[in-house]
Amino acid sequence: MLSLHQLRCFLAVYEHGSLTAAAEHLGYAQPSISEQIRTLERTLGVDLFARIGRGVAPTAAAETLRAHAERTVESAEEARRAVQAVTALETGTVRFGMFGTARLYAGAALIADVLERHPGVRVELVGQNSSDVYDDLRRGRIEAAMIAVPQVHSEGMSVTPVxxxxxxxxxxxxxxxxxxxxxxxxxxxxxxxxxxxxxxxxxxxxxxxxxxxxxxxxxxxxxxxxxxxxxxxxxxxxxxxxxxxxxxxxxxxxxxxxxxxxxxxxxxxxDTLAIVHRNRATLSPATRLMIDLATARIREICEPI
Amino acid sequence: MLSLHQLRCFLAVYEHGSLTAAAEHLGYAQPSISEQIRTLERTLGVDLFARIGRGVAPTAAAETLRAHAERTVESAEEARRAVQAVTALETGTVRFGMFGTARLYAGAALIADVLERHPGVRVELVGQNSSDVYDDLRRGRIEAAMIAVPQVHSEGMSVTPVxxxxxxxxxxxxxxxxxxxxxxxxxxxxxxxxxxxxxxxxxxxxxxxxxxxxxxxxxxxxxxxxxxxxxxxxxxxxxxxxxxxxxxxxxxxxxxxxxxxxxxxxxxxxDTLAIVHRNRATLSPATRLMIDLATARIREICEPI
DNA sequence: GTGAAAGCAAAGGGACTCCCTATGGGTATC
DNA sequence: GATACCCATAGGGAGTCCCTTTGCTTTCAC
The missing domain is CATH 3.40.190.10 (Periplasmic binding protein-like II)
Structure with a gap:
């Protein structure tokens, strides 16, 4: 099966025109690169380099592969960056549940708070009604929510009054x-x-x-x-x-x-307003931010606990 | 280090909404997929799925990753195909989609045409129904197909009426x-x-x-x-x-x-019969041959455009 | 022509990864 | 409340990855 590692090795060899140089560049020993290229050639069923005494020469197949390999490796790198950006709250979607009076009190202001700090993100404030929010929590569609308790039974849920x-x-x-x-x-x-x-x-x-x-x-x-x-x-x-x-x-x-x-x-x-999430859930930074901001806003309006 | 295998597992899990289903689909045991996802989450430093007792729910990070992962896996697949195309017609398998009336008109004759020209190849004429063909196209299992349009939405697809x-x-x-x-x-x-x-x-x-x-x-x-x-x-x-x-x-x-x-x-x-393939796909010589032959056959029977 | 240097392949071995089976715990469904 | 479903963990076998050592071939210098 094709692997990114093989493609990375291939590109290094192609660029340096030599297994040894590629190995040095990648921080491996020469036989390791040799093996990677060999298995890549075997999985593709094509010779990629002609071994010519001193160094190697790319074949026609290698020329064809090069552009695709670059795009693939680049795309993988891009994937990593994109996810990283989400973690850093530079982009992506922040989803939070907010039902009833909590939303009435703090909905718009909360969104404003988030956008001020993280202009790139999309914000979804979910909360058509309490059953929906509860269901979304249970099914993992949202990580946490601020709602009024007592609610529908809360077993399996962590409820933190604020x-x-x-x-x-x-x-x-x-x-x-x-x-x-x-x-x-x-x-x-x-x-x-x-x-x-x-x-x-x-x-x-x-x-x-x-x-x-x-x-x-x-x-x-x-x-x-x-x-x-x-x-x-x-x-x-x-x-x-x-x-x-x-x-x-x-x-x-x-x-x-x-x-x-x-x-x-x-x-x-x-009424008690509380932050609710599933037990043992690890909350993302985005959700923790929402919780902090929502709590601050609510406490301006109601009596803090 | 990010690997294609991890991305493939991730996509399967995302699509099936369950580790078990993904494992079954990929032909692995459930713990193997579980491990792949876990290491992927660790290398990215992000939770990709919320484990919710029954099944898993993708997080916001997973939503972001999905598009990139698909592009990366697709790009790798494309790389393989591009290299394969260099040596295709001597040994490979020619796979072509053909649905409905097109197959009825030209199926057997088309296979005869191909085998006459390239006795060494295997021919697969895929086409249980239009949805299947379309799915196979999207996933790169077949390079091109001749089907009747209008079809299910065709974004990302190149449609050439014949x-x-x-x-x-x-x-x-x-x-x-x-x-x-x-x-x-x-x-x-x-x-x-x-x-x-x-x-x-x-x-x-x-x-x-x-x-x-x-x-x-x-x-x-x-x-x-x-x-x-x-x-x-x-x-x-x-x-x-x-x-x-x-x-x-x-x-x-x-x-x-x-x-x-x-x-x-x-x-x-x-009805309009058209050749459909993915945008920016590099078609193998074999597929190009299939397209030419199929087009010629169809034009004998229907009105050319 | 011969020795030296450069570069790839092969062999052998340690660490790690991959993937399996078996099992336990949590969660929906009846 | 029983059952079925699904995920996590543990432990072990097979394979992979990567290393060092060694040998072979080509190239270059004298």
């Missing part, structure tokens, strides 16, 4: 905001909740369910929508109240529901 | 043959079509779909069979009509459906 995001009650009705909202108040309220498709796994929902469960109540939502922006708008129109992470309220209330306000829950409830 | 083959309507019912068949008539007809497995890529089908599509109709076949001989026989039994290249009708009607006749389509429709 920040708490307090849940707040938002409403356009000032009467609803006079004092922190208790489980009782929550059970009485007319609520709009987002992420309806993922309601079973949605982190905020799970936290609320737990809070209500402890007082023996069942959460009932009045309106279900997909994206949190719509929920906030509905709150602004006074059609319902809602519970959202504080960062979301800070960002969206002024823009989408200027007349609405927020109040804490009692007892205080928090 | 002849047109008119499509004709065949039927055992004289009423159906009174005048050229239009798109309307075709849509009304009860048709038997061959090459059912490759229906999506079959050249004749594509031409017909285009013809019907322009009049807003959908082609519907009554009967689907694999080989065109069966289709013609069914036409002969009066069970359905069909559309075949004229050369096929000329050859097969007298033999398999003596009572049937043919009539043109309106507007006229043609």
């Amino acid at each position: 920040a708490h995001d307090e849940l707040v009650y938002i409403s356009a009705n000032p009467d609803h905001l006079r004092s922190p909202v208790t489980a009782h108040g929550l059970a009485m309220a007319s609520l709009v909740m987002a992420e309806t498709t993922w309601r079973a796994n949605d982190s905020t929902r799970i936290v609320l369910r737990q809070m209500l469960h402890e007082t023996g109540r069942n959460p009932q939502t009045r309106i279900e929508v997909e994206d949190v922006e719509t929920a906030v708008e509905l709150v602004g129109m006074g059609l319902a109240d809602s519970v959202v992470p504080r960062g979301v309220a800070d960002q969206l209330l002024p823009r989408l529901a200027p007349t609405a306000g927020m109040v804490a829950l009692r007892p205080r409830q928090v | 002849a047109h083959d008119e499509l004709v309507y065949i039927s055992a019912n004289p009423d159906h043959l009174r005048s050229p068949v239009t798109a309307h008539g075709l849509a009304m007809a009860s048709l038997v079509m061959a090459e059912t497995t490759w229906r999506a890529n079959d050249s004749t089908r594509i031409v017909l779909r285009q013809m019907l599509h322009e009049t807003g109709r959908n082609p519907q076949t009554r009967i689907e069979v694999e080989d065109v001989e069966t289709a013609v026989e069914l036409v002969g039994m009066g069970l359905a009509d069909s559309v075949v290249p004229r050369g096929v009708a000329d050859q097969l009607l007298p033999r398999l459906a003596p009572t049937a006749g043919m009539v043109a389509l309106r507007p006229r429709q043609v």
Whole structure:
């Protein structure tokens, strides 16, 4: 079977016109080069050099081979360089998972951070929904992600909490905001909740369910929508109240529901944002960079852990 | 040091998404491939695959490496071929792809032509179906082929049309043959079509779909069979009509459906037969000979371009 | 013409690589 | 929870790679 080593030896011999000189140039002994050329000739079934007393002379076949051999060796070298460039974050793709409020808080800024440091790279911020992100992690399509936990079961996954995001009650009705909202108040309220498709796994929902469960109540939502922006708008129109992470309220209330306000829950409830990756996974430099940048950004907005 | 063997293993693993499958495909044991990949990863200093319990997932570095690896392996293969070509016609094997009607028209005669000129060579006429031929071309298992286009996408391929083959309507019912068949008539007809497995890529089908599509109709076949001989026989039994290249009708009607006749389509429709090979491939003298002979044979039967 | 120098081939041996089988652990699927 | 699948590791045999030594042929100098 043809090998790069054979081609490299061939080129050296061709250029130097001598096995001995080629060997010296490559740092081998002369018989080693002799053997490589011989096996190359055997695999190709062609004589490449005519042995002429003093030195060697390339045959027609060698002339033909030379250009191809150079291109092949060059191409292999190019492959090595290309991979190296990816490692150095000069080029290639950086893929990271980010779901829900984490993306809302830090998505654009995170990408900006990466591009500022490494202008050559492509960035993919994956995160249509939490199930997708989780699946991508499990199947190795992405190395790590920042998501809100509790999530779908996390066995086999390493979960590193990085920040708490307090849940707040938002409403356009000032009467609803006079004092922190208790489980009782929550059970009485007319609520709009987002992420309806993922309601079973949605982190905020799970936290609320737990809070209500402890007082023996069942959460009932009045309106279900997909994206949190719509929920906030509905709150602004006074059609319902809602519970959202504080960062979301800070960002969206002024823009989408200027007349609405927020109040804490009692007892205080928090979403936990965490970095998640597969156990025992060795993270690439690119992913570690994403983790560091994302963590920094999130901690500016939420309470660091 | 990077080696071709490592790159070949890498590509196999990338394509199969599994070490085991790659090992089977290459004819090695699984641990051997595992070791090759591991040493490749070590020499490059990058993880190429994420081991995810069941199978492996390529990393970003692997995505980058793939294109270069393919080019390198391909280049080495090309080098081998180029040298081989120097001595080809005396001892070597002549391998040529020929699919569908082209083979039916010229297969046996073509082999006879080659053997007459070069009694020493082995001849392989490859062509189970168009997808296979195309794959063989891409991977360099055959240097060139004569096939009917339009084919699966042809990027990286050099396509040289050599002849047109008119499509004709065949039927055992004289009423159906009174005048050229239009798109309307075709849509009304009860048709038997061959090459059912490759229906999506079959050249004749594509031409017909285009013809019907322009009049807003959908082609519907009554009967689907694999080989065109069966289709013609069914036409002969009066069970359905069909559309075949004229050369096929000329050859097969007298033999398999003596009572049937043919009539043109309106507007006229043609299959294009073309020589296809990889861009920048150095064709061996043997292959060039095959191309010349095949072209000559085909032009005797169809309309030259 | 003869000795010396240069260069390739062959032989023998040590280290390493390649590839195998057998086995263990983790992960999906039923 | 049992099963099947897939990868990693371990250990060993065969082959390769590369070395040094040696011998042969050609070339060059005297």
